Amino acid sequence: MTDDLVIRLRGVVKRFGDITAVDGLDLDVPHATCVGLLGPNGAGKSTTMKMLTAQAIADEGAIEVLGFTVPDDSKQARALMGVVPQLDNLDVELTARQNLAVFARLYRVPGAERREAVDRALEIAKLTDRADTPCDKLSGGMRRRLLIARALVHTPRLLLLDEPTVGLDPQIRQELWSLIDALRSEGTSILMSTHYIEEAERLADTVAIMHEGKIISRGKPADLVREHAGVQTHEVYGPPARLAEVRAEAEASGHRVRRTGTAVAILAAEGANGTLPEGITRAASLEDVFVLLTGEMVE
Amino acid sequence: MRRSRRLHRLEPSAVAGVMSRDITNFKSFWKTTTFSSIVDPTIYLLAFGLGFGALVSTVNGIDYLYFVGTGMVATAVLFSSVFSAMYGVFIKHRFQHTYDAILAAPVDVEELATAEVLWIGIRAGVYGMAPLVVAILFGLDPSWGMLVVPFIGAVTALGFAALGVFAAASVSKIDHFNYIQTALITPLFLISGTFFPIDELPHGFVIASNLNPLYHCVELVRHAVVFGFETVDLWHATFLIAFAVASWRLAIWRLEKRLID
Numbered sequence: 130m131t132d133d134l135v136i137r138l139r140g141v142v143k144r145f146g147d148i149t150a151v152d153g154l155d156l157d158v159p160h161a162t163c164v165g166l167l168g169p170n171g172a173g174k175s176t177t178m179k180m181l182t183a184q185a186i187a188d189e190g191a192i193e194v195l196g197f198t199v200p201d202d203s204k205q206a207r208a209l210m211g212v213v214p215q216l217d218n219l220d221v222e223l224t225a226r227q228n229l230a231v232f233a234r235l236y237r238v239p240g241a242e243r244r245e246a247v248d249r250a251l252e253i254a255k256l257t258d259r260a261d262t263p264c265d266k267l268s269g270g271m272r273r274r275l276l277i278a279r280a281l282v283h284t285p286r287l288l289l290l291d292e293p294t295v296g297l298d299p300q301i302r303q304e305l306w307s308l309i310d311a312l313r314s315e316g317t318s319i320l321m322s323t324h325y326i327e328e329a330e331r332l333a334d335t336v337a338i339m340h341e342g343k344i345i346s347r348g349k350p351a352d353l354v355r356e357h358a359g360v361q362t363h364e365v366y367g368p369p370a371r372l373a374e375v376r377a378e379a380e381a382s383g384h385r386v387r388r389t390g391t392a393v394a395i396l397a398a399e400g401a402n403g404t405l406p407e408g409i410t411r412a413a414s415l416e417d418v419f420v421l422l423t424g425e426m427v428e
Numbered sequence: 429m430r431r432s433r434r435l436h437r438l439e440p441s442a443v444a445g446v447m448s449r450d451i452t453n454f455k456s457f458w459k460t461t462t463f464s465s466i467v468d469p470t471i472y473l474l475a476f477g478l479g480f481g482a483l484v485s486t487v488n489g490i491d492y493l494y495f496v497g498t499g500m501v502a503t504a505v506l507f508s509s510v511f512s513a514m515y516g517v518f519i520k521h522r523f524q525h526t527y528d529a530i531l532a533a534p535v536d537v538e539e540l541a542t543a544e545v546l547w548i549g550i551r552a553g554v555y556g557m558a559p560l561v562v563a564i565l566f567g568l569d570p571s572w573g574m575l576v577v578p579f580i581g582a583v584t585a586l587g588f589a590a591l592g593v594f595a596a597a598s599v600s601k602i603d604h605f606n607y608i609q610t611a612l613i614t615p616l617f618l619i620s621g622t623f624f625p626i627d628e629l630p631h632g633f634v635i636a637s638n639l640n641p642l643y644h645c646v647e648l649v650r651h652a653v654v655f656g657f658e659t660v661d662l663w664h665a666t667f668l669i670a671f672a673v674a675s676w677r678l679a680i681w682r683l684e685k686r687l688i689d
Binding site: 143145176179182183184185186204205207208212214216218220221222223227230231232234235236237279289 | 441445448449524525526535689
């Protein structure tokens with residue numbers, strides 16, 4: 130085992146009947162970094178997350194989490210990691226403090242330290258003054274923060290975030306990003322699955338793009354952009370017939386091209402020497418890479 | 429490295445952790461549970477004891493009211509265990525996703541199922557005393573044997589709670605519980621010897637009732653409270669313990685299939 134990897138997956142396969150959800154997955158999460166597992170819905174991200182806690186058992190391959198073999202020694206690994214689920218599963222009738230206290234116990238925080246651990250988690254969630262409010266009286270953003278704090282109550286070495294901001298208002302999303310960013314800068318290792326490109330771009334040191342159960346590309350967001358999409362992207366707007374024409378011309382002159390819904394985007398536009406049709410030139414983005422590699426449209 | 433603490437199967441701290449969640453939640457609904465567990469037997473005792481008791485004064489040598497009062501311990505235990513487990517586990521799994529969070533912590537399905545069964549079993553054992561308390565108010569003499577009743581109730585309830593967990597992990601839709609309730613629970617409840625003695629029934633029923641855990645519970649409770657224990661109670665107790673152990677293992681097996689992909 131390599132000591133500086135907190136997660137190591139090799140050749141992991143998971144099938145559900147005829148469907149292969151995860152198809153020979155290799156994935157590394159180095160210590161004290163945030164890895165973003167970016168992929169469209171159905172890419173196998175959630176299944177991967179579930180296999181890391183042994184809530185799904187791989188059909189093939191090897192999984193190591195924090196040095197422990199999963200699923201055999203998964204329980205030891207789970208004691209040292211925190212999981213923030215995609216779906217809110219707080220106990221709604223319990224207060225914020227009670228929710229945290231229950232999980233402090235489940236995560237084996239010794240009795241004498243539990244109160245302090247709960248207070249600290251409340252502070253992380255900025256819910257100290259709402260500690261005794263029942264969960265169903267908390268706002269959506271507060272509940273999400275509490276969900277994250279619940280995964281941190283035992284000061285885990287590894288945090289799994291499964292689509293941490295899915296379905297939230299932009300404002301709440303920003304707020305959670307700063308919370309996650311703070312954790313990362315404090316040295317918590319994080320694996321985060323997401324289908325929001327901006328989220329991966331903002332938070333992840335390394336992005337692994339997942340598609341149909343495999344990692345199809347990985348690297349620092351900026352490196353991925355440079356490698357696959359170049360420096361600049363030139364977007365041309367127009368009616369569908371015009372877009373088809375632009376596309377054909379650009380491809381003929383050797384450019385990679387992608388649809389963006391209402392426009393055609395010509396990648397690596399910096400090498401075009403002024404031969405491009407009229408349009409808008411912007412910096413290449415991770416979204417360009419994502420669409421190019423997965424063939425999926427962005428939400 | 430990091431092998432400082434080897435974690436085993438069925439660790440008490442994991443089971444206690446899950447139970448502490450149950451207990452914390454129970455603080456928010458204990459009043460309604462207590463209300464129905466006191467008022468239910470009161471209504472039954474009034475209806476059967478006074479209504480039916482006007483026609484039959486004694487059964488098996490005891491006042492009919494006390495016959496029903498002791499018999500109803502089993503009913504109370506059954507209803508507060510099997511239904512809590514069925515609906516509670518189904519809702520926590522399917523609608524609240526509570527188990528996803530618990531299983532992400534260092535808790536295995538075996539510990540989770542054991543904790544749920546233990547908590548419901550203990551609770552139902554305690555609440556199974558309610559009909560006796562009501563019967564005392566109706567004139568049943570308190571006896572030392574009553575102190576054994578919560579234990580009889582708890583062992584019975586463990587089996588039925590585990591059966592409820594098994595059912596919850598087996599059905600795909602919540603209204604499928606209707607099948608279990610009608611086809612299994614109602615007959616068990618009616619041929620348990622709670623409201624009328626089993627030995628008056630045709631021979632087939634007598635044999636069938638020996639397979640009914642509730643019947644064994646009713647017999648044990650009546651002996652504990654009114655008649656005193658006899659050798660046959662060893663058979664009743666053995667049956668209940670075997671039922672609890674078998675249902676517990678079945679519940680774990682089924683819940684594991686349901687919760688782990």
